[in-house]
Amino acid sequence: MDPASRKHEHPDGKAPGPSMTPGSDPPLKVRRVSPRKIAKFYNVLAAPLCERKGRQLESAEPDRFRFFPSRWEKFSDSGTDRIELGGFTPFNHIRGSHVLFLADFHSNDAVLSQVNALVTLCESFILSLTIALPYYPHGTMERVEREGEVATASTVARIISHLPSCGSPARVMLYDLHALQNRYYFHGNAAASLHSTVPMLLSALSADAARIPDAASGKVSAIAFPDDGAAKRFGKLFVQEGFPIIICGKVRDGDKRIVRIMEGECKDQHVLIVDDLTRSGGTLYQCGKVLREFGAVGVSAFVAHVAMPPEVCKKFFKKGSHGAGEYAIFDTFYTTDSNPIVADKLPKDDVFRVLDMVPRLMEDLD
Numbered sequence: 001m002d003p004a005s006r007k008h009e010h011p012d013g014k015a016p017g018p019s020m021t022p023g024s025d026p027p028l029k030v031r032r033v034s035p036r037k038i039a040k041f042y043n044v045l046a047a048p049l050c051e052r053k054g055r056q057l058e059s060a061e062p063d064r065f066r067f068f069p070s071r072w073e074k075f076s077d078s079g080t081d082r083i084e085l086g087g088f089t090p091f092n093h094i095r096g097s098h099v100l101f102l103a104d105f106h107s108n109d110a111v112l113s114q115v116n117a118l119v120t121l122c123e124s125f126i127l128s129l130t131i132a133l134p135y136y137p138h139g140t141m142e143r144v145e146r147e148g149e150v151a152t153a154s155t156v157a158r159i160i161s162h163l164p165s166c167g168s169p170a171r172v173m174l175y176d177l178h179a180l181q182n183r184y185y186f187h188g189n190a191a192a193s194l195h196s197t198v199p200m201l202l203s204a205l206s207a208d209a210a211r212i213p214d215a216a217s218g219k220v221s222a223i224a225f226p227d228d229g230a231a232k233r234f235g236k237l238f239v240q241e242g243f244p245i246i247i248c249g250k251v252r253d254g255d256k257r258i259v260r261i262m263e264g265e266c267k268d269q270h271v272l273i274v275d276d277l278t279r280s281g282g283t284l285y286q287c288g289k290v291l292r293e294f295g296a297v298g299v300s301a302f303v304a305h306v307a308m309p310p311e312v313c314k315k316f317f318k319k320g321s322h323g324a325g326e327y328a329i330f331d332t333f334y335t336t337d338s339n340p341i342v343a344d345k346l347p348k349d350d351v352f353r354v355l356d357m358v359p360r361l362m363e364d365l366d
């Protein structure tokens with residue numbers, strides 16, 4: 001290249017544009033913005049069951065996350081909380097910083113302990129607070145059908161909304177919230193941001209697809225939704241990926257769920273049933289059974305949040321210490337560790353495949 005023209009080379013190595021012809025005036029300086037988002041630095045604190053995630057964040061990106069382990073204890077006489085935040089690192093390092101709190105609201109006791117901690121955090125002169133609450137159980141369990149029933153999702157959201165202000169509203173990150181309108185329970189000093197675990201599933205499926213040849217050997221070839229609500233909510237994400245869709249209809253008869261196929265063809269397909277959560281496992285099981293009866297060569301399941309008690313988890317076991325459980329019709333049961341109290345105890349060598357929330361959180365955080 002002619003050395004005279006080299007000094008006019010575009011900083012990106014591209015050919016000079018019309019205003020950069022050799023010999024012309026140098027172009028006006030234009031501030032170039034990197035297409036990569038500029039990530040914040042977070043000091044991370046976590047509820048006891050989320051400490052592992054805190055450590056994972058720090059070891060994955062130490063320039064972006066610093067984890068402060070805390071002591072979560074109780075006074076032996078009263079049973080009330082004895083908490084020391086960042087018990088091993090000088091806590092005043094947190095002042096003036098962005099704070100990420102990894103929350104887990106699996107019980108009333110867990111909520112109250114974490115609210116105690118959050119109040120202290122908000123009063124520690126921090127710059128901003130982000131609460132990652134992947135699974136919001138109160139927003140799931142609540143069905144207020146009669147006057148006098150108590151809407152606990154509203155109460156918990158109100159408590160979070162009234163945390164002391166740290167300048168801007170606390171961002172509450174919720175994943176695949178069961179009743180979307182619950183996001184509006186957060187107000188004042190808190191604002192909800194809604195996210196989905198489905199991209200985690202799609203990555204797992206495409207990794208599997210690369211090594212599994214066909215539907216008969218377990219490659220997911222169609223997606224089923226147990227009801228219209230799930231289809232409306234998640235359907236588009238799978239249509240975009242080219243999956244054929246099957247929509248089922250569910251009616252509840254007391255504790256029983258009766259499922260029928262309303263739309264779509266499952267014959268010779270390996271069908272993955274997608275739903276937001278499971279508790280009794282009845283919806284997934286009934287749906288899987290119908291799909292098998294109508295000719296599916298395989299059935300797998302995905303729920304964003306696994307909220308089953310241990311005795312229900314066992315029903316899905318393919319092996320288990322006492323053999324297969326009564327719901328052992330699934331090839332793979334994909335879920336996430338959004339609800340660590342259940343997910344962390346699932347056996348790793350049976351039907352369950354637990355997807356790690358941490359990479360998703362890193363993606364969704366500013």
Ligand SMILES: O=P(O)(O)OC[C@H]1O[C@@H](O)[C@H](O)[C@@H]1O
Nearest residue numbers: 275277278279280281282283
């Ligand atoms: O059948 P189980 O597992 O008890 O309940 C899970 C179902 O109940 C619904 O609210 C969920 O969206 C899901 O479809």
